[in-house]
Amino acid sequence: MAVQTVASTTDSTVDLGPAAALSCRECGHRVPLGPVFACEECFGPLEIAYDFSSYDAGELRKRIEAGPANIWRYAPLLPVPADVADKPNLNPGWTKLVKADNLARELGVTGGLYVKDDSGNPTHSFKDRVVAQALEAARAFGFTTLSCSSTGNLAGAVGAAAARAGLRSCVFIPHDLEQGKVVMAAVYGGELVGIEGTYDDVNRFCSELIGDPAGEGWGFVNVNLRPYYAEGSKTLAYEICEQLGWRLPDQIVVPIASGSQLTKIDKGLRELIELGLVEDRPYKIFGAQAEGCSPVSAAFKAGHDVVRPQKPNTIAKSLAIGNPADGPYVLDVARRTGGAVEDVTDEQVVDAIRLLARTEGVFAETAGGVTVGVTRKLIENGVLDPAKTTVVLNTGDGLKTLDAVAGTGPTATIRPTLDSFREAGLA
Amino acid sequence: MAVQTVASTTDSTVDLGPAAALSCRECGHRVPLGPVFACEECFGPLEIAYDFSSYDAGELRKRIEAGPANIWRYAPLLPVPADVADKPNLNPGWTKLVKADNLARELGVTGGLYVKDDSGNPTHSFKDRVVAQALEAARAFGFTTLSCSSTGNLAGAVGAAAARAGLRSCVFIPHDLEQGKVVMAAVYGGELVGIEGTYDDVNRFCSELIGDPAGEGWGFVNVNLRPYYAEGSKTLAYEICEQLGWRLPDQIVVPIASGSQLTKIDKGLRELIELGLVEDRPYKIFGAQAEGCSPVSAAFKAGHDVVRPQKPNTIAKSLAIGNPADGPYVLDVARRTGGAVEDVTDEQVVDAIRLLARTEGVFAETAGGVTVGVTRKLIENGVLDPAKTTVVLNTGDGLKTLDAVAGTGPTATIRPTLDSFREAGLA
Known part of the structure; x- marks a missing residue:
């Protein structure tokens, strides 16, 4: 070898x-x-x-809150030197946690719905x-x-x-x-x-x-x-909890490509509990895949511990890993926390991209359509509790997957006159 | 009428x-x-x-610093109600001020060079x-x-x-x-x-x-x-000064479309001086246009007070306003502060987009190519002082003007073998 x-x-x-x-x-x-x-x-x-043995919860929290508005506020919890913020890098993170009240109304969520929007990163993905x-x-x-x-x-x-x-x-x-x-x-x-x-x-x-x-x-x-x-994905968990006021969400919906992100978010949440930065109470992690590449969802539904590889065929190309390395660990996390793994069709992905855009002004890439679409499906199926605080991840930017919504065009085309405007029923 | x-x-x-x-x-x-x-x-x-008569400088500064990581930290200086941050909006602003040491080396700037990168806004432009x-x-x-x-x-x-x-x-x-x-x-x-x-x-x-x-x-x-x-552009001035540690930059390079942004940045800087939030000392504002739409640059160079309209023909479409409403005010600001207005060719715009990307990892839209290109030209011409602190604006995202760099492709194409890798001279 x-x-x-x-x-x-x-x-x-x-x-x-x-x-x-x-x-x-x-x-x-x-x-x-x-x-x-x-x-x-x-x-x-x-x-x-x-x-982490030397950390005191109160001091650590203060140190984090006084840190920069990027992932390096969590440097004490990451595999990086203490002076990392002084070195030239892109300083990603500390992206918006959008309180999605309009989307919540559409989906019937009453317990608080948030979109963690990672399209705000320097190259517009997590x-x-x-x-x-x-x-x-x-x-x-x-x-x-x-x-x-x-x-x-x-x-x-x-x-x-x-x-x-x-x-x-x-x-x-x-x-x-x-x-x-x-x-x-x-x-x-x-x-x-x-x-x-x-x-x-x-x-x-x-x-x-x-x-x-x-x-x-x-x-x-x-x-x-x-x-x-892989440890970088822990920062999503840290930011979500800090932005919720140092509180665990009840439910979190995460896309699955290799599965690494989901397992590291779980790791991050557990660290915050162990460090005493958040109260220890149950949370559920849900995994989201596109039907055209749903090996983990298939295994979850079949009750299997192993993941059978698939040949991907979906518009959600950033999630199109047919043989996800961390698939078995994703199954562990979903089952241990009481979550689930679900998938949606490409059509549902596109619908969900449009839904998120027209309700919250957030233009997600296809992976974001997968998580929002799966959230909707999980609520409809009674798996996700609409009365609980729920965070949905958008990990990338719609500008990178324009083809998914390429059919979108003007709602009307008119001549530059008021008569034409009225004829089109726009007045 | x-x-x-x-x-x-x-x-x-x-x-x-x-x-x-x-x-x-x-x-x-x-x-x-x-x-x-x-x-x-x-x-x-x-x-x-x-x-602004009721404001005390010390209190105002504290209030701003305790505010949210978006433009609403400056709500006391904007035409918005005090509770604006509680209303549903996209919460733009507080974008990165990138210390551009690599670009500074390339351009010979020794006094500190920064890129105010507004591609980090929710829809990726200012x-x-x-x-x-x-x-x-x-x-x-x-x-x-x-x-x-x-x-x-x-x-x-x-x-x-x-x-x-x-x-x-x-x-x-x-x-x-x-x-x-x-x-x-x-x-x-x-x-x-x-x-x-x-x-x-x-x-x-x-x-x-x-x-x-x-x-x-x-x-x-x-x-x-x-x-x-138009007042929204003042927030660029506020953020730049706060991010510099409540200090005016010596020189700032701003793109010109209608000219409104440049005049409002000047307005914002003057407000900070009048409010006592920054020390009152000279600053110079430079305007940047593309040669294919350079009515303000042409007027500046000719010593005119009025701007003669042009028919735009440039790849910098977000700046392609041939008859800029605030053109005369831009001329005022550039002349009053000791700045200048300059323009660059489309080829120089593309070169500057690439230069910024390869030195700082910032992928700018064509308007950012215009400001970086003009900065380089102003230094070469001895108009902009490389020993002074300089801020260059990037107002949009390269993903929106991909065509400008569409010729960019792989540096090599090989077969998936080490032999092919070596033959291509990559080892």
Whole structure:
């Protein structure tokens, strides 16, 4: 096996703040912090283990509230050095938690409905949160090139973050990607390499490259830096609770691609409880998929513990991972918290994008249509309680998936006269 | 003249916070607050006159700093009621002031270079700031429909703001607008009316509609609500100074469309001085245009006080106003502060978009390419002092003007093998 997956050296000089070690999610085996992602004992996924033992809840809360209006207010809870805010990065996060009263009325929610709108991030998706963590890990490990395989949001987030940080970037994409996404990925001036093959071919090639001398000094944000990268999603949980007044929501609806985001939101919520920053009471996490790529939803409904891969066919391309790595962990979280996993058709996705736009003025990408559509379906099916406080995630921007609503046009076309205006019934 | 331009009634019940009256910019004639935009005496433009007499600098500063992370922290300085933050609106503003050290190095700026990045607003342009003011005026005057003529950013900002506020919206656009802009304008579910004619025809029709019974109850944000609307640009000045630590920048580079934004930024800076929130010291304001629509730049260079209209022909469509209403006032401000007005070619605009993206990870729309390009030109010409603190505005998002950089593509295309990777010289 050419891929370097296990820690080969101990680097005790790495300063990533409260991050103490990497720990295997399956067997608990610990290894020192390093650019590795799989356990040397059981090949389970590695994640960050923290040392939060010195924190006092009151002091921590004050420190967070006095911090900057971005994710670095939570630096004490992330695998980053204490001076992270002074380093050049895109400073993502602290996006709006929109009180969605109009949408609540349409959906019959009475307990308070909120949209966590991550389209406000620097490159307009939640990916800026995770890439910002990977960037700090890359700096800590002395990597000089930031890389990833991507079909969209991630490419732009990596290109932009590397540009600002003064690192080289090299992003790999399928050669036949839509022109708009190619432009977004290329404009930041890094290397952008089209691969003659599918997205799977791109991924396979990246794994080969990590194990090759040619890939030395390269940090692949979603491969060898994945344990750090994934932690960025915890900041969604932190922000939601702080913006609710240091309170857990009762219900939260999260999109599922690899499933990592949902499991890390759960991790973030549990940390806040353990640290005493929020009251310990039950919360439910719901996962949302598009019907055309619903392996986790299918497994949930069938009562399975494993996820059977699917071949994606949906307009929600940012969620189109047919074999989601964290699928089984998503099932765990949904079942443990009393949530569920549901899916909606592409037509329902488009309807939900329009619903959110016309009720709250928020133009979501297809992934946001998936979460809003699933929220509606879960309420209709009596699974989600409309009398409870509910937060729905929008993880990206409608400007990036314009094709989904491309049929949208003028409600009328008239001549520039008042007569024509009246004839059209507009007066 | 069918257009209602002058105040016909006194409405003493209107609560728009510190806004005391409308005052003519030309002759100083005052009229009560109302949905009017031109002086009944001399047809000069009306603007808001405030009563700030009760403010203490120290208390005001504390009140602002304790306010929300959006423009409503400055509610005491805007024509809005004190409880504005509790009403449903998009809460724009408090966008990032990016310390642009990489760009500074490229341009040879040593005194500190910042990009005020308004692409972070809810619909990704500064228009959210001005529409938010117009919305409050519309509510105060009892309007039930929010309207505008637009070719792009404004349409989306009005549609989104009206949706969230629960008002009807009706946006007028030329019928042959690009599909992407039509989608953005239509997705919020308001009326979108294509007019068979040019943008000038659209504007003329809107003026007719305001004077007709059919337009009763309609607030046209950039016509009969213009005095309120325009004040939103002051918040750019407030935020820049607060984000610099309550300090005036030495130099600020602002794009010119109608010219309103530049004059209101000047107004905002002068207010901060008069209120004692910043030290009174000189600042210079520079205006930026595209060569293909440079009537103000041409007048500045020729030493004229009047602006000769041009027929626009530039990729910077959001700045393509050939007969800018506030052109003469822009000339005043540039000359009074010791600034200048300059223009750059479309090629320089595209180069500047790429330069900003690759140095700071900020993907600007063409208007941002204009300001960055003009900044570079002004430094090269010795007009802008690189040893002084300089702020450059980016007022919109690159995702909205993808065509400008559409030629951008992969730097290499390879087969998914390490051999192919090496052959391409990427190792």
